[in-house]
Amino acid sequence: MGPPPRARFEPFPVDLEIDEIVKNTPNFSxxxxxxxxxxxxxxxxxFxxxxxxxxxxxxxxxxIEGYQSHLNKHLxxxxxxxxxxxxxxxxxxVKxxxxxxSVSHYVRCLPTLTRSHFRKTERPQRLYLKDIDCPAEWQESLKSLLPPSLFYMNEGPHPYSGPGSDPLPGPDTPTYLETEGQDGKPGxxxxxxxxxxxxxxxxxxxxxxxCYIGHEGTYTPAHQEMCASLGHNIMVEASQGHMENGEPTKPGSSIWLMTETKERQVVSEYWSSMLGHNIDIEDHFAQMKAWQAAPFHTYVVEQKPGDLILVPxxxxxxxxxxxxxxxxxxxxxxxxxxxxxALDDALPSARMICRDEQYKNKAIIYYALTHxxxxxxxKTSLQHSEVVNLxxxxxxxxxxxxxxxLSxxxxxxxxxxxxxxxxxKFEGNVVCSYCRCNIFNRFLTCPSCPVGEDDSYDICLDCYVLGRSCKCISGLRWVEQFSWEELRSKHESWRKQIIAMAKEIDSKSRKDQHVPLLSARSMLKWKPIAEICQKQLKIRPWVDIKALNSSPKDKSKSISPSGDGDGDDSDDDGSQPRKRRKLRNGNKEEGMDSCHMCRNIIPSWKLAACSGxxxxxCYAVLFCAFDIQPEEAMGQSHWLCPRCEKRCNCTPCQRDPAMKPHEPKHILLGHDTRKIADPRSVESLVNLRMSNWRWIPNLEANSARRLQQRLADIETKRVETCKENDILMNQTSSVMGKEGGDGSAGITEDPDAIPVDPSLLTLPYTGPVEDDEHPVGNGSAIS
Known part of the structure; x- marks a missing residue:
């Protein structure tokens, strides 16, 4: 079974009645x-x-609405x-x-661009002035208007004149440092x-x-904010439908369709199984019907001037x-x-598709701790609310x-x-040559690869464990950007500071968990990623790329899970994998062994051996068929295979009545990273261009069931989390705005509690998707 057809792009109609759609769609609000x-x-x-x-x-x-009356209309x-x-x-x-x-020319052309969308006989242009630097005047004006805690690059409180600027009596008044500034005023x-x-x-x-300046028909595809950051978007001006320079205009607004954070896995599965797109790639604008048929809740916003949207x-x-x-x-x-x-979810996903990590998350942690x-x-008072929160x-x-x-x-x-x-020296500019993520401290570099100016081949530890590297495979050297003793010394200093303050601050401290680094290392149940790299450097073969370039293809190339293609596959185009002669078990070469699932003879270092x-x-089969990352199998001292766990899904094992075949939880569409990664790169363990459709039985018929099961798992996990943290279910009190069923925000009485919503409203999926190239037939819910 192949991947599903990809849902096509369909623009929203110019006469879209969003109020009616929300009213008549159960999973919209x-x-x-x-x-x-x-x-x-x-x-x-x-606040x-x-x-x-x-x-x-x-x-x-x-x-947060109402800022239009505070904005400078001339600016x-x-x-x-x-x-x-x-x-x-x-x-x-479109293209x-x-x-x-020029910005001025684009703004003058907006009425003309808009008219083309109201003339159905024309093919409209969609020219979007997006991702441009914000004018300095706009930045200063917004900085003086919005609460500092919400604004861009805010380091601490500063004077502002917008809503909320009037000081109120109470514990929220910030505390000054004991030291004074050079002018004799408080620090x-x-x-x-x-x-x-x-x-x-x-x-x-x-x-x-x-800044984003657009017209009717421009859009931003479905995506998540980079590095799990908190998004902010304020509409500062829009056309009002009046005559401008002798030309009629249409009222401007933006339609936002948004999900909740907790449903990100369901959204990803829906995008893959139903729409045929990878949401992490950010290249598909979903049809309105697709959102209406989705099994998750969708929040709708019609953004108008003065509306500040906070994106989770x-x-x-x-x-x-x-x-x-x-x-x-x-x-x-x-x-x-x-x-x-970001560390738990966003960066691993970005690493798979080789998306640049521009935010340097690990470095932010280090420098924020220092600050x-x-x-x-x-400190002046340990009991002050600001000090406690800090x-x-x-x-x-x-x-x-x-x-x-520890990693x-x-x-x-x-x-x-x-x-x-x-x-x-750490300067924050070292990135992985493969995944493009920022590297904080330790990484591996290849001394054998030819380099140009500032063009060494550097690989992060996570990528190397996944089998990504240069063609040399092994023989890489360790590099540090901080002295390890310096990092350990800061860790111990900060640990003692936390413990000392915990004795004075009345809070639910986790001081007992803050043990010295060596003690924390001894308590790990898994091998750190750096230790896995150490062992892999020992067992992976070094390939002489000079000899490789002057000789036929290296015989040690791996075989893909299907058994008919290369795992490295760095030189072919991946469109038609080559057939390979399979060796009998009795004719294994030295250093070769067979995979229980795909039955192919491959190098032993590409196989995970069961301790039972x-x-x-092979790691490729574990990744595609069992949702097991190479790090998971390599990191356990006593790893048990899927057969010992009674969940192997190969044909012979399924004859065992006690076996419950594993169904992959994550749908992999396959992503060709060769266009992004350094051209010297190979994938020696897992070929990420392959999808895992063959391991998911009757996916098209069972997609709705899988999505509902994923929702049930999320709800179960949510309830367990609430119980573990002693969070009261559905007991909130409103502190701002209106309360009730109108979708207004509330806040819990316990500041450490997380407000919880009732069960999700869902609309069952009613059929497959189609596109222009792959029509599905009748019964499609998404045209």
Whole structure:
């Protein structure tokens, strides 16, 4: 069975009645809204808790409306842009190419571009001025208007004049440091950073304050915010339907369709199984019918001027622009909570598709700890709410830092000599040559590959375990960007600081879990990723690329799970795999063995051996058929194979009545990374261009069942999490906006609790998808 047909692009109609659609679609509702003036009615920490609990932790989008009356009408206007002489690249969404154009010319052409969408006989253009740098004047104006905790690159409190700027009596007033500034006034304020990106040195920060100017028919495909960050988007101006320069205009707005954070896995499965697209690639704008037929809840927003939308981390969303003109400013913020989501979820997904990690998440953790440690050393009152909140973030950041160091810990038995480890200065600019993710400290570099200027082949530890590397396969050297002793010393210093403060602060401290790094290393149940790399460097063969380039293809190339293609496959185009003669078990060559599933004879280092029955499975089969990452099998001292666990899905094992064949939970469409990765790269263990459709029985007929099961698993996990954290179910009290069934936001009485919604509303899927090239037939729910 092959992959499903890919759903085609279908524009939203110009006369779309979004209110009627939401009213008549069970799994649609408008996103919660609060008015910006309501911020004035409550202390600052209440507002910040509303955002943290409902948007970040609970993962529900929120709209803060009413800013249009506070915006500078002369500054945020088309006339301001028409006076600009800037040239930008305008994105042609139809031809998928960029065109250089002046901003003023583009703005003047918006009425003409819009009219083409109302004339059905014409093929409309979709020219979107997106991802351009925000004008400095706009940035300063928004900085003076929005609460600092929400704004871009915020390091701490600063004066502003917008809603919520009037100080209220209470514990939310920030505390000054004991030290004084050079002018004799109190020093910096003690408070958490609204955006932890601000803790990085300026040259390492990712600039993400962007403007988006569009017209009817321009759109942003379904996607998630980069690195699980918290998204912000405010519409600063739009056409009002009036005559402009003698030309009629259409009222401007944007239609947003958004999901919740907790349903990200269901959304990903739906995109793969039903629509035939990978949502991580961000290349598909789903049809309205696809959203209506989805088995998850969708929040809808019609964004108009003055609406500030907060997008939860990892929540899928897409945007459709309407009318003659929409002008928006967008940015992202990184918090302690989003950093954990990035390390656990976003970065592993980005690594698979080789998406650049621009935010340097691990470096943010290190520098944020340094910044917060300095603030806490100059505390004035440990009982102050700001100090307590800052200390909690410091403690959570320290836990993330511990996990990073543990993952990079080497085995003492295999640790290379200090002279064999190259030490370079950390400047935040080292990225993996394969996956393009930023490397914080330890990585591997190849001394054998030919290099140009600043073009060494560097591979991150996660990629190397997955089988990604240069063609040399092994013989790589270790590189550090920090002295290991320096990192351990900071870890111990911060650990002692946390324990000392925990004795004075009355909170639910986890101080008993903060043990010295060596003790934490001894308690690990899994081998760290760095130790796995050490062992793999010992068993993987070194390939002389000079000899390889002058001789026939290397005989050690792996065989794909289907048994008829190369796993490395670095030189062919992957369109038609070559057939390969299979060797009988009795004729195994030295260093070769057979895979229990695919029955192919391949090098032993590409096989995982079971500690129970000594059967061997190739890592490619484990990855595709059993959802087992190579790291999982390599990281266990006593690994049990799927057959011993009674879940093997090969034909002979299925004859055993006690066997419950495993059905892959994750659908892999296959992604060709060769267009992005360094051309010297190979995949020696897992061929990510292959899909796992053959391992999923009757996928087309069982897709709805799989999605419902995934939803049930999410609900079960949610309930268990609530019980573990003693969270009260469905007991919330409103502090801002209206409460009840109108979708308004609420906040729990317990500031450490997570508000919980009732069960999800779903609309069952009613048929397969189709596209122009692969018509499915009658009964399609998505045309």
């Amino acid at each position: 408008f996103a919660p809204r609060i008015h910006c003036d309501a911020i004035n009615e409550h202390p600052k920490h209440i 910040e808790e509303l955002i943290r609990l409902n948007v970040v932790m609970k993962g529900v989008p929120l709209v 945020f206007s088309r006339l301001f842009l028409q006076r600009s002489d800037r040239r930008e690249n305008v994105r042609d969404l 998928k190419e960029s065109k250089p154009m 910096n304020l003690i408070a958490r950073s609204g955006d932890l990106m601000s803790c990085l040195p300026e040259e390492m920060r990712a600039q993400n304050l962007m 981390p990892l929540a899928a969303h897409q945007v459709w622009n309407r009318g003659t003109r929409t002008m928006k400013v967008a940015w992202n913020r990184t918090t302690v909570e989003t950093l954990k989501m 917060y440690s300095g603030l806490l050393k100059n 200390w909690k973030d410091f403690e959570n950041l320290f836990s993330l830092y511990t996990d990073i160091l 990079e810990s080497l085995s003492p038995a295999l640790e290379p000599a200090k002279d064999d480890i190259e030490l370079i 029955c000594n059967l061997k499975y």
